[in-house]
Structures are given as structure tokens and as C-alpha cells.
Amino acid sequence: MTRLPNRRLLALALTAALAPALPALAQSADPFAPAGTPAQSPDAASVAGAGAFTVSDIRVDGLQRISAGTVFTYLPVERGDVLDSTKAAAAVRALYKTGFFEDVHLDRQGDILVITVQERPAINKLTVTGNKDIQTEDLMKGLKENGMAEGDTFNRLVLDKMGQELTRQYQNRGKYNVEITPTVSRLDRNRVDVTITVKEGKAARIQHINLVGNEKFSDEQILDTWESGEHNWLSWYRRDDQYSREKLSGDLEKLNNYYLDRGYVDFNIDSTQVSISPDRSDMFITAGVSEGDQYKVSSVQLTGDTVLPKEQLQKIVLVKEGQIFSRRLLELTSDSITATLGNIGYAFAQVNPVPDVNREAKTVGISLQVVPGPRVNVRKVEFKGNTRTSDEVMRREMRQFEGSWYSQAAVDRSKIRLQGLGYFETVDIESKPVEGSNDQVDVVVNVKETSSGSFVFGLGYSQLSGLSTQIQLSQENFLGTGNRVSVQAQHSTYQSRYDFSFLNPYFLDNGLSLGYNLWWRELDYSDFGTAQYSSNSGAAQVVLGFPITETDTVTGLFGIDTNQILSSGSTPQPIREYLDALNTRTFHAWRTELGWSRNSLDNLLTPTRGMQQRVWLETTLPGSTVEYFKLNYSISKFWPLSRHLVLNTRGELGYGDSYGDATTRNICFTAGSFQDTDNNTTTPPVFVPGPDPTDPCLPSSPDYDKTVTADGLPFFENFYAGGVRSVRGFRDNTLGPRQAPFANSTYLQPVGGAFKTTGSLEMYFPTLLDTPAARASAFIDFGNVYKDVDSFDAGELRASTGLSLMWRSPMGPISISYSFPLRKEEDDELERLQFTFGGSF
Structure with missing residues (x-):
């Protein structure tokens, strides 16, 4: 009896404590309660007393970026509507559905509907960092397609879903330790910066692949066709040990094809199991298979409307009676027939192979049903x-x-x-x-x-030319006509060059091209790694080209040029004798060139298959200062050995000679000096021609005559070898014959030769660098230059091997090679590390 009063006191105490909260609960439960108005306000309506009401006006509070008109567009309530709890709930759902708002609250002030909203912030900046496997452009594109882009409304739910999707994509690439961390930074004016930080981690490596049930073929034979492979010493390059769900799916399809291509029609993959180590770094793959029996082809028939005579199509049927069944040959046959019909107008032709499997006889009869469709x-x-x-x-x-x-x-x-x-x-x-x-x-x-024109102002550097500057304005598609125009000025340590060229590739409708070249060059060969002399030359040329097939083109050139040679006391003696024999330092020529080229490369910049050949004959016409010709041939063929290896074999031959009579002159040579009989003066040891070829010397001088001859290919047209563009590892232009300025001089200068042969074997690694702009390779170069073709000696060939890297960087192409000489002589000038920066590929 004494506890009852205590219970009553407790109840009264709870009632007193809860009393202040009851009006607030009632107000928050009423969706139409006036905003910020106490429940006791005479203008406020409680849940019990208000109910539905007619909306006289609508006010929206809390807007910052979004206009009130946008809200009214989505709001399913207008002035004059009767608003009850059902319509109020529909209005809230409609505004939430827009994705503009984080919070929506409906209140009432008299008959005015007050909508209080809290806008979602706008994305000011979106940044993705740490990603390597998936390109930033691809990530940004995926984010934008899902409503996550700069300027869009920020939605935390979308961000979380994108994080889950990125995690899934990386796990499909075998990176199970990936961490995706989104960071949202609040800014003023209801904006946010979103940063997605990716820690990719290392891909799980395949430690073991276990095939169960294969008896006809070994694991090595089967796995050799797979893209996935167990971890090995070449995995750093091939990356075959990196697990990927898509890659494994493709390999299982290859496993199925491997058996079907060898006649195992009943082959089946019974189970596949992939397990991962506790630290998520190692993967183990097990596949159980049932091989079945091997089947042969019992018959092959062509049925349906073959359009062409069956005998003609039968020639391209690769599947023959008595052969072991091969699905690959069957697919190739179907594709060949479809392509043959497609090339004569049957664009929608189909070939449906219908197999007839006889499991008792272990044979397959094949009916190739041809459905040509309409000719199009x-x-x-x-x-x-x-x-x-x-x-x-x-x-x-x-x-x-x-x-x-x-x-x-x-x-x-x-x-x-x-x-x-x-x-x-x-x-x-x-x-x-x-x-x-x-x-x-x-x-x-x-x-x-894409952009077909360019304005280039650039700097370049190479060990041969040193620092070079270049200004070039070119347009490959001038005014959309397909014509090519180029203006260029270039300056380096050894040359200044100015060029203008124009080419109309379709001067005539039959494909005849017409172009013009104008150029002027000032060369100082003493800085070119060759004989010490200088030249100033210029030319005006007309170029014609005519395609004879889809891959073959014939070109012709006609032009006039001039070349002024400036020699010095350091110029090699044979060059000075050649100039003295001709008694001139300026050469004029009428020049022609005829060439043929074939190009079947699959890509001009980074080819992986195909061949490129070119042969051209250059000659000066009778009446030129010197009459000579040059014949050149070059070939380059790419062999795709595998997905990881591409072999390039290339070679070049060059030969030149004069075709006119040799020019011979006598000069007077005296002991210790040269004597000019015209001016009766004595000069330092320089050959001076006398006035009379029969007796050029002064009678009183203890002298004798020397006969000099100008014959063969002019020295300024000689071939050179050595350097990054021929035989790497040897200094540019230093291979071949050398000459001294004087008879007893030990200072030998490269002078080139009239016969050149070079070649190379180069193995490219397409998958070593994850960018098409760069290529790595290993090479063997060989070659040399000889005085003439009679001087050729295979024992004099030089050779080198090494590694090379070519990169089309944003600042210009870069080529770097490091070489080891395989065949060299003591006086060869070696240069193991060679590089160029700038220029064009």
C-alpha cells in the first residue's frame, strides 16, 4: 500500500517532464505547421485542427543557385489547389526527385504554403589522382555520364556508387588491394571540391594454373595460347601474370577453341575456380575439362543459292572430307564465301554452317548453307x-x-x-x-x-648538329583543298636552311601530283663530322608523282641548282686536287630524278606489319658542270612475331659515278713551295695550275709537273654512314674512306665514298611502354661506305648492337640509343650514347 503513492508521484514527474515537448512534437508532426511559429499562435493550425486547406500562395525559402521558377516547374501544386497530406507527400517526393535538394520541408502560414529547401552544393572542381591503369580521361567521362562533373549538382549517393564501380573495375584488372577514397571539401556559396584519390596497389600475380582432365595435350601446349600465365622471369614485360577476369574469360574461350580446332567436338569445361591468397597478392586458377573423342569430317556440301558457280566457291572451301574437324577452318571458309559475295554486291550475304554429328562413327558432316540476300x-x-x-x-x-x-x-x-x-x-x-x-x-x-596545319617554333639538339632552331609554317590541307604548303627556316651549328614547298596531290583527275620546291642551304662541313670545307647551295625543282597501283607510286623530279664550294688549307688534298682539275669552285647542274616506291605499312608512325620500298635514280644532264648519277635503293619490312614482338629488317644500297670524260690538268709543284707562272710569285704549299698544260713551270725552278684528275662521283655528293640514322654506335658520318690535308699529315678526315651499304635487324617491344607515342627496341646495325663499288670488302663492314628508345614527346620527338660495337677498327670514332631532340619523325 505504501508503494502506490510513489508510483503516482513517478507518473506525475514524467508528465511534468514531457509536457514542454508535446507541443513541439505535435508541430513537427503537422506538415502544414507555420515555420517558426509556436503551436499556440492564433495563425497556426495544429494537426488536429488544420487538415486540408486551399493554397492561396506559395513561397520558397532557402534558394541560392536554383530559381523559384525551377521549383514551380517540378512542384505538382498550384495556387487554388486543395492541399492534403497525400498531395503534400507527392510534392516532397517530386522535389527530392529533381536531385537539386538535400532537404525539403513543407510549412503553412495561414493559407500560404511555405516550402523550405536546402540545396545540394554545386561541384566546383573534380580531381582524380593516383590512377595509372585507367586513364584520367576515361574516368572523367564515366563520372560525367553519371552526373559527376564540374558545375553539376553534388550527390553523395552518386559519388559512393562511382567509388564502388571503380573498385570493381580495378578488381577486374586483378588489383584487389585498390583503395578509392573520395574527399569532399566545402566552399563558400554552397560549393564543394571533390577529390577522388586512387591507391591502385599491385596487381595480384598468378602463381599457378592447374588444368585437370587434359590427357591429349599437355599444360604447356594449351597455356602457350593463353594471355594469362604463371609468374615467370619475363612477366615484367609480358605482364601475363597479372590476373584479370576479362582476360581469364578470353583464355577459357581460347581453351574451348583449342580443342574444337583439333576435332574434339564434345569438349567441355566442367568447372573453373579462382582463389586468392589471404594477403590478396597471389592468384590460383583451376579449370576442369572433359576432352571427349576426336572427330573427322565425313562430307562437305554447299547448299542454298550460291550465286556464283559452286565450282568457284568450292575452291575457297578450306574444310575437306577426311580432315580432322576444325571450327577455325569452318569459320574462315564462311568468312571467305561471305566476303566473296559481298565484293560483288551481296552486302548482307550469310553462310550458315549446319553440322551433322555422328557420335558413333565419330564424324561430322557439314552443310554450308548460303543465303545471299538481295544484291545491293x-x-x-x-x-x-x-x-x-x-x-x-x-x-x-x-x-x-x-x-x-x-x-x-x-x-x-x-x-x-x-x-x-x-x-x-x-x-x-x-x-x-x-x-x-x-x-x-x-x-x-x-x-x-584533326588539325592538319601547324606553326612550329622549336629548339632541338643532337650530338651531330648541336643546338638548332626552327620556324615552320605548314598546312597539309590548305583551305580544305588537299594541297600541301610549307615554309621553313632552320639554323644549327653546321647549316642554315630555308625551304618553300607546294604540292597538289591531284593536279589531274587521274591522280597525277604536281609540286614545287625552292631551297637555299649554307653548310659548314667542318662541323658536320666530315671533310673540312663549306658550301652554299640552292635549287628550284618541279616534282611529279603518279600512282600506278594502290600501293605503288612513280615520281619524277626536274630542277636546276647551284653549289659554291669554299675550301681551305685544311681541306683534304684529293678534294683540292678535284677542284683544281676542274678549275672552278662553283658547280651548276640540270638535275633529274626518277623513282618508284611501294608502301604497304599498316601505320606510318608506328608500323607493326607491311613493307616499304623505294628505288630512285638521280642524274645531272649533259651541260652541267659535272655529269654524274646516283642510284639508291632502300627496303624496310615489319614482321609481327607476336603481340609482344615486332621485327624490322631494313637495308639500303647507294652507288654513284660520273658518266662523262674525266677532266685532267697539270699543275706546277716545286720543292718547298708552289710557283704561279702568271704572277711570278711563290705561295705556301697549295697546288696552283700553270698557264700552259705542256710546260706550266718556270724554266729556272727545280720543279716538276703534277697531273690532277676530276673523275667519278663528285666529293660533295658522296655517301656517308655512321650515326643514329645508319650504323649506331659510330660517330655520325665517320665510317668509310679518310683523307689527309697534306701528304705527310696524320690528321685524317672522313670524305665519304661512291658506294654505301647499310642494314639493320631491330626488335620492337610494343607492349613494353603503355603509350603509342613511345617505342623501345633492341637492334643490330651493320654497314660501311667504300671509295667505289670495286673497293667493297665484306670484311670491312662495321657492326654494333644496343638498345633504343623513340618518343614523340609534346616538345618534339626524342631518339636515344646506347650501343656496343661488334666489329670495329682501331681508328674508328665510337659514340656509345647517341640522341637527338627535335625535328620530326
């Missing part, structure tokens, strides 16, 4: 995206013509030719059926233009 005619060829380049320039590269039968081969060739122009970043060709017609298509060429 091209109604028109349309170009899109070419804002600068005229349609005419693109149309002349097309090999698929309007009004002709559709040909997939012609379409593919057209794409290659358009890409070869260098005007477009991307080229895509699609065929669109003409509406209302089943036998016509429109060929639409979509291009994305």
Missing part, C-alpha cells in the same frame, strides 16, 4: 563531319562509287585511303539501307577532323 546497289556516298575538308578531296579517295554494286573490299580500301590523308582523327564508314528499298544502300562516311 549504292545509291549515294555521303560525307559527315568534314567541316574544313571539301567533299571533293574525300570523294577522290573513295573506291566505292555511287551507282555501282556494293563492295566490302572497296569500302575497306576507301577507309584506309581516307585515314592515310592525315586530315582525320577517326574515320567510320557505315552502310544504311534505303527506306522502302531492299536492294539499295547509302554509304555514309563519318569523320572527325
Whole structure:
């Protein structure tokens, strides 16, 4: 009995404590309670007393960046509407759905609906750091597509989802230790900076791959075709030990194809298990397989409408009766028939292989059902995206013509030719059926233009030329006409050069090109690593080119040029004798050149397959100061050995000689001095021609005659070798014959020769560097220069080996090589580290 009063006291105490909170709870429960107004206010309506009401006006509070009109656009309530709890909930949902607001609250002041909002902040700056495997551009593109870009409204939920997606992408690449850390920094005016920090970690390495159930083929035979592989000493380069879910999926498909290509029709992958070590650094893969029996082909038939005679298509059927069944040969046969029909207008042709499996006899009968579809005619060829380049320039590269039968081969060739122009970043060709017609298509060429002009002011450096400066203004697609114009000025340690060139690649509709070259050069060969003399030369030339096939071109050149030679006492004696024999220091020439070239490379900058050949004959015409010719041949072929290796074999031959009569003169040579019989003066030891070829010397002098001859290829047209562009590891232009300024001098200067042979074997590593702008390689170079072709001696060839790196950097191309000589002589000038910076590839 004594406890009851205590319970009553407790109840009264709780009631007294909760009493101040009850009005507030009631107000917050009422969605229409006036904002900031006590429940006892005469203008406020409580939940019990207010209920629905007619909205006389709407006010929006809390807006900063978003206008009230935007809110009214999404708000499903207008003036005059009766607002109840159902419509209020719908209004709140509608405003939240816009994604503009973090908080939405509805209040009431009399009959005025008050909407109080808290805007989501705007993204001021979005930064991604630490990512290497996934390019920043790709990440930014994915973020933008999901509403995370600078200027967009910030949504924490979207940011968290993107973090989860990035984690998933990195784990698919085998990086299970990746950490994605988003950081949001608040700024004034309701803005935020978002930083996504990526710690990629190291990819989990595949330590072991276990195949269970394979009896016909060993693990080594099967895994040799896989992109994934166990960790080995070459994994640093191949990266085959890095686990990737997509890569493993492709390898399992290769496993299936491996058996189907060898006749195991019933092959099946029973199970696949991937496990990871506790520290998430090592992966272990197990695949269980059932091989089954090997099947042979019992028969091969062509059925359906073959269009062409069956005998003609039968020649391209690779699957033969009695062979072991191969799905690869079956697919190649289907593709060949489809391509053959596609090239004569049947753009939608299909070949459906229908197998008839006899498991008792272990044979497969194959029926190739040909469904040609309608023969398709091209109604028109349309170009899109070419804002600068005229349609005419693109149309002349097309090999698929309007009004002709559709040909997939012609379409593919057209794409290659358009890409070869260098005007477009991307080229895509699609065929669109003409509406209302089943036998016509429109060929639409979509291009994305790239900059085809450039203004270059640059600095370069090489060990040969030292510091060089260059100014060049060029336009490969002048005014969208396809014409090429270039103006260039260049200065380095040993040369000053000024050039102007113009080329119209389609001077005539048949593809005849016409161009002009004007140039002037001042060369100081004493800084060129060769014989010490200087020359000032210039030329005006006309160039013609005519394509004879898709890959072959014939070129011709005609021009006039002048070359002034400036010699000195340090100039090698044979050069001075050559000049004395001709009794001139200025050479004029009428020059012609005829050449043939073939180019089937798959890429001009970083080729991986194909061949490039060129042979050209250069000669001066009768009436020139010196009559001579030069014959050159070069070849370069790329062999793709694997995804990781590309072999380049290249060679070059050059030969030159004079074709006119040799010029012979006598000069007077005296003991200790040279005597000029015209001026009766004695000069230092320099050869001086006498006035009378039969008796050039003074009778009273103890002298004798010397006969000098100008014959063979002029010294200023000699071939040179050595350096980064021929035989690396040897100083530029130093291989070959050498001559001294005087008979007893030990200072030998390279003078070049009339016969040159060089070659190289170079192995490129395409996957070593994760950028198409750089290439690493290992090479073996060999070659030399000889006085003439009769002086050739294979035992005199020089050779070197080494490593090379070529990089098209934003500041200009860089080439670096480090070489070790394999065959050299004692007086050879070596240069192990060689590099160039600047210029162009």
C-alpha cells in the first residue's frame, strides 16, 4: 500500500517532464505547421485542427543557385489547389526527385504554403589522382555520364556508387588491394571540391594454373595460347601474370577453341575456380575439362543459292572430307564465301554452317548453307563531319562509287585511303539501307577532323648538329583543298636552311601530283663530322608523282641548282686536287630524278606489319658542270612475331659515278713551295695550275709537273654512314674512306665514298611502354661506305648492337640509343650514347 503513492508521484514527474515537448512534437508532426511559429499562435493550425486547406500562395525559402521558377516547374501544386497530406507527400517526393535538394520541408502560414529547401552544393572542381591503369580521361567521362562533373549538382549517393564501380573495375584488372577514397571539401556559396584519390596497389600475380582432365595435350601446349600465365622471369614485360577476369574469360574461350580446332567436338569445361591468397597478392586458377573423342569430317556440301558457280566457291572451301574437324577452318571458309559475295554486291550475304554429328562413327558432316540476300546497289556516298575538308578531296579517295554494286573490299580500301590523308582523327564508314528499298544502300562516311596545319617554333639538339632552331609554317590541307604548303627556316651549328614547298596531290583527275620546291642551304662541313670545307647551295625543282597501283607510286623530279664550294688549307688534298682539275669552285647542274616506291605499312608512325620500298635514280644532264648519277635503293619490312614482338629488317644500297670524260690538268709543284707562272710569285704549299698544260713551270725552278684528275662521283655528293640514322654506335658520318690535308699529315678526315651499304635487324617491344607515342627496341646495325663499288670488302663492314628508345614527346620527338660495337677498327670514332631532340619523325 505504501508503494502506490510513489508510483503516482513517478507518473506525475514524467508528465511534468514531457509536457514542454508535446507541443513541439505535435508541430513537427503537422506538415502544414507555420515555420517558426509556436503551436499556440492564433495563425497556426495544429494537426488536429488544420487538415486540408486551399493554397492561396506559395513561397520558397532557402534558394541560392536554383530559381523559384525551377521549383514551380517540378512542384505538382498550384495556387487554388486543395492541399492534403497525400498531395503534400507527392510534392516532397517530386522535389527530392529533381536531385537539386538535400532537404525539403513543407510549412503553412495561414493559407500560404511555405516550402523550405536546402540545396545540394554545386561541384566546383573534380580531381582524380593516383590512377595509372585507367586513364584520367576515361574516368572523367564515366563520372560525367553519371552526373559527376564540374558545375553539376553534388550527390553523395552518386559519388559512393562511382567509388564502388571503380573498385570493381580495378578488381577486374586483378588489383584487389585498390583503395578509392573520395574527399569532399566545402566552399563558400554552397560549393564543394571533390577529390577522388586512387591507391591502385599491385596487381595480384598468378602463381599457378592447374588444368585437370587434359590427357591429349599437355599444360604447356594449351597455356602457350593463353594471355594469362604463371609468374615467370619475363612477366615484367609480358605482364601475363597479372590476373584479370576479362582476360581469364578470353583464355577459357581460347581453351574451348583449342580443342574444337583439333576435332574434339564434345569438349567441355566442367568447372573453373579462382582463389586468392589471404594477403590478396597471389592468384590460383583451376579449370576442369572433359576432352571427349576426336572427330573427322565425313562430307562437305554447299547448299542454298550460291550465286556464283559452286565450282568457284568450292575452291575457297578450306574444310575437306577426311580432315580432322576444325571450327577455325569452318569459320574462315564462311568468312571467305561471305566476303566473296559481298565484293560483288551481296552486302548482307550469310553462310550458315549446319553440322551433322555422328557420335558413333565419330564424324561430322557439314552443310554450308548460303543465303545471299538481295544484291545491293549504292545509291549515294555521303560525307559527315568534314567541316574544313571539301567533299571533293574525300570523294577522290573513295573506291566505292555511287551507282555501282556494293563492295566490302572497296569500302575497306576507301577507309584506309581516307585515314592515310592525315586530315582525320577517326574515320567510320557505315552502310544504311534505303527506306522502302531492299536492294539499295547509302554509304555514309563519318569523320572527325584533326588539325592538319601547324606553326612550329622549336629548339632541338643532337650530338651531330648541336643546338638548332626552327620556324615552320605548314598546312597539309590548305583551305580544305588537299594541297600541301610549307615554309621553313632552320639554323644549327653546321647549316642554315630555308625551304618553300607546294604540292597538289591531284593536279589531274587521274591522280597525277604536281609540286614545287625552292631551297637555299649554307653548310659548314667542318662541323658536320666530315671533310673540312663549306658550301652554299640552292635549287628550284618541279616534282611529279603518279600512282600506278594502290600501293605503288612513280615520281619524277626536274630542277636546276647551284653549289659554291669554299675550301681551305685544311681541306683534304684529293678534294683540292678535284677542284683544281676542274678549275672552278662553283658547280651548276640540270638535275633529274626518277623513282618508284611501294608502301604497304599498316601505320606510318608506328608500323607493326607491311613493307616499304623505294628505288630512285638521280642524274645531272649533259651541260652541267659535272655529269654524274646516283642510284639508291632502300627496303624496310615489319614482321609481327607476336603481340609482344615486332621485327624490322631494313637495308639500303647507294652507288654513284660520273658518266662523262674525266677532266685532267697539270699543275706546277716545286720543292718547298708552289710557283704561279702568271704572277711570278711563290705561295705556301697549295697546288696552283700553270698557264700552259705542256710546260706550266718556270724554266729556272727545280720543279716538276703534277697531273690532277676530276673523275667519278663528285666529293660533295658522296655517301656517308655512321650515326643514329645508319650504323649506331659510330660517330655520325665517320665510317668509310679518310683523307689527309697534306701528304705527310696524320690528321685524317672522313670524305665519304661512291658506294654505301647499310642494314639493320631491330626488335620492337610494343607492349613494353603503355603509350603509342613511345617505342623501345633492341637492334643490330651493320654497314660501311667504300671509295667505289670495286673497293667493297665484306670484311670491312662495321657492326654494333644496343638498345633504343623513340618518343614523340609534346616538345618534339626524342631518339636515344646506347650501343656496343661488334666489329670495329682501331681508328674508328665510337659514340656509345647517341640522341637527338627535335625535328620530326
